[in-house]
Amino acid sequence: xxxxxxxxxxxxxxxxxxxxxxxxxxxxxxxxxxxxxxxxxxxxxxxxxxxxxxxxxxxxxxxxxxxxxxxxxxxxxxxxxxxxxxxxxxxxxxxxxxxxxxxxxxxxxxxxxxxxxxxxxxxxxxxxxxxxxxxxxxxxxxxxxxxxxxxxxxxxxxxxxxxxxxxxxxxxxxxxxxxxxxxxxxxxxxxxxxxxxxxxxxxxxxxxxxxxxxxxxxxxxxxxxxxxxxxxxxxxxxxxxxxxxxxxx
Amino acid sequence: xxxxxxxxxxxxxxxxxxxxxxxxxxxxxxxxxxxxxxxxxxxxxxxxxxxxxxxxxxxxxxxxxxxxxxxxxxxxxxxxxxxxxxxxxxxxxxxxxxxxxxxxxxxxxxxxxxxxxxxxxxxxxxxxxxxxxxxxxxxxxxxxxxxxxxxxxxxxxxxxxxxxxxxxxxxxxxxxxxxxxxxxxxxxxxxxxxxxxxxxxxxxxxxxxxxxxxxxxxxxxxxxxxxxxxxxxxxxxxxxxxxxxxxxxxxx
Numbered sequence: 001x002x003x004x005x006x007x008x009x010x011x012x013x014x015x016x017x018x019x020x021x022x023x024x025x026x027x028x029x030x031x032x033x034x035x036x037x038x039x040x041x042x043x044x045x046x047x048x049x050x051x052x053x054x055x056x057x058x059x060x061x062x063x064x065x066x067x068x069x070x071x072x073x074x075x076x077x078x079x080x081x082x083x084x085x086x087x088x089x090x091x092x093x094x095x096x097x098x099x100x101x102x103x104x105x106x107x108x109x110x111x112x113x114x115x116x117x118x119x120x121x122x123x124x125x126x127x128x129x130x131x132x133x134x135x136x137x138x139x140x141x142x143x144x145x146x147x148x149x150x151x152x153x154x155x156x157x158x159x160x161x162x163x164x165x166x167x168x169x170x171x172x173x174x175x176x177x178x179x180x181x182x183x184x185x186x187x188x189x190x191x192x193x194x195x196x197x198x199x200x201x202x203x204x205x206x207x208x209x210x211x212x213x214x215x216x217x218x219x220x221x222x223x224x225x226x227x228x229x230x231x232x233x234x235x236x237x238x239x240x241x242x243x244x245x246x247x248x249x
Numbered sequence: 250x251x252x253x254x255x256x257x258x259x260x261x262x263x264x265x266x267x268x269x270x271x272x273x274x275x276x277x278x279x280x281x282x283x284x285x286x287x288x289x290x291x292x293x294x295x296x297x298x299x300x301x302x303x304x305x306x307x308x309x310x311x312x313x314x315x316x317x318x319x320x321x322x323x324x325x326x327x328x329x330x331x332x333x334x335x336x337x338x339x340x341x342x343x344x345x346x347x348x349x350x351x352x353x354x355x356x357x358x359x360x361x362x363x364x365x366x367x368x369x370x371x372x373x374x375x376x377x378x379x380x381x382x383x384x385x386x387x388x389x390x391x392x393x394x395x396x397x398x399x400x401x402x403x404x405x406x407x408x409x410x411x412x413x414x415x416x417x418x419x420x421x422x423x424x425x426x427x428x429x430x431x432x433x434x435x436x437x438x439x440x441x442x443x444x445x446x447x448x449x450x451x452x453x454x455x456x457x458x459x460x461x462x463x464x465x466x467x468x469x470x471x472x473x474x475x476x477x478x479x480x481x482x483x484x485x486x487x488x489x490x491x492x493x494x495x496x497x498x499x500x501x
Contacts, residue, residue, distance in 0.1 A: 051374055054370075054373045084372070115372040128392040151297075182301060195308045198336060201330075201332070
């Protein structure tokens with residue numbers, strides 16, 4: 001009799017405390033839901049036509065010139081990956097560097113099924129994991145959907161670099177803060193194109209306001225079958241890929 | 250007040266006073282001493298956006314170049330490089346637009362520059378003009394034959410292999426080595442001038458291959474060609490689903 005009573009008392013206490021915890025969580029909701037496109041004003045997006053990329057690395061050069069990115073090959077805000085897919089399903093991915101020698105030895109290699117270049121950059125997610133994990137609120141989303149780093153408050157803990165599923169961030173060796181693609185925020189706020197879009201010789205890269213009714217970006221989204229990278233992670237990327245191969249991650 | 254404290258034992262009353270004083274001190278420090286920019290995250294973000302917007306622009310954009318260099322724009326607009334921004338080759342030019350006399354953009358002349366886009370690389374999209382820099386007029390600067398603002402081959406090529414080298418090399422070691430390209434493809438003269446807009450023909454039917462490879466082929470080229478019975482060989486499939494015509498062995 002006594003045992004049952006104390007069991008019930010404990011049981012209801014646990015129920016009540018569960019409710020209390022939920023109440024606290026409702027008072028302080030987590031920030032983990034996607035920001036939505038504003039009704040008015042810009043909401044920037046980026047388009048990549050994978051079939052147009054020739055892997056010339058002009059974009060990487062331009063980005064480094066425009067944004068004071070260190071010249072060493074492993075510090076990049078945007079980069080281009082070369083995919084080589086073999087008949088046995090084995091896939092090799094290698095980031096190219098400006099001035100790389102082309103490797104035509106693959107011409108005669110009969111085991112290769114297909115090969116292509118994929119330009120990559122920060123996906124400027126609507127639901128960015130890097131913003132969620134930043135312990136000091138140094139990385140944030142602007143009104144127009146661009147994820148920026150406040151280098152004055154960034155403590156260089158590298159948590160965001162770990163959290164980014166696209167590997168788009170690096171630690172700047174001079175300022176020792178996290179650094180990433182800003183869609184060339186200083187250029188787009190003046191109505192210019194990002195530097196990589198400006199110099200791309202084959203128009204593999206497209207940039208524009210997703211809210212605009214008529215722009216190269218909205219045309220790109222309308223005329224192509226669009227994929228995003230790692231859609232299962234619910235990050236809601238705003239870098240849209242056309243003609244993307246299923247092997248690309 | 251005194252009565253309230255009397256209810257507590259003396260040490261506890263002192264403790265309460267100390268705690269209340271610490272809370273008051275903390276609140277004073279937070280609300281008065283710490284300046285707003287340090288604790289207000291919206292303020293910090295607005296500041297970061299302002300700093301980000303103020304960064305210097307290095308690439309001026311192609312519209313800026315047109316203002317002074319309109320004549321090059323007119324030349325470029327009909328050529329293959331019409332979609333290229335000037336700064337793709339000439340480098341960042343914002344400083345040049347501000348002081349045109351002092352700062353000059355670079356003019357790339359090295360033979361290593363053009364192959365960054367035009368060297369043969371099997372990962373590049375098919376149809377993109379590519380050369381082998383080792384074999385293609387070695388040591389000659391690219392600009393001695395091609396005008397970069399209106400690039401095209403200096404002379405109209407006569408051989409198909411000038412552009413379709415990969416196919417030509419493959420055909421050279423295949424059983425079809427004796428066949429001219431024109432046996433199977435009709436290439437209009439216009440194709441040599443604007444290759445993308447006028448395309449050569451391709452065979453469309455089984456019967457085309459059957460003219461040489463059918464059991465009772467009469468074509469004079471067909472003398473030594475392997476013969477098959479078109480009625481039973483391959484059934485409903487077209488020939489190039491199993492045989493690649495430029496290297497017509499059966500793919501494994």
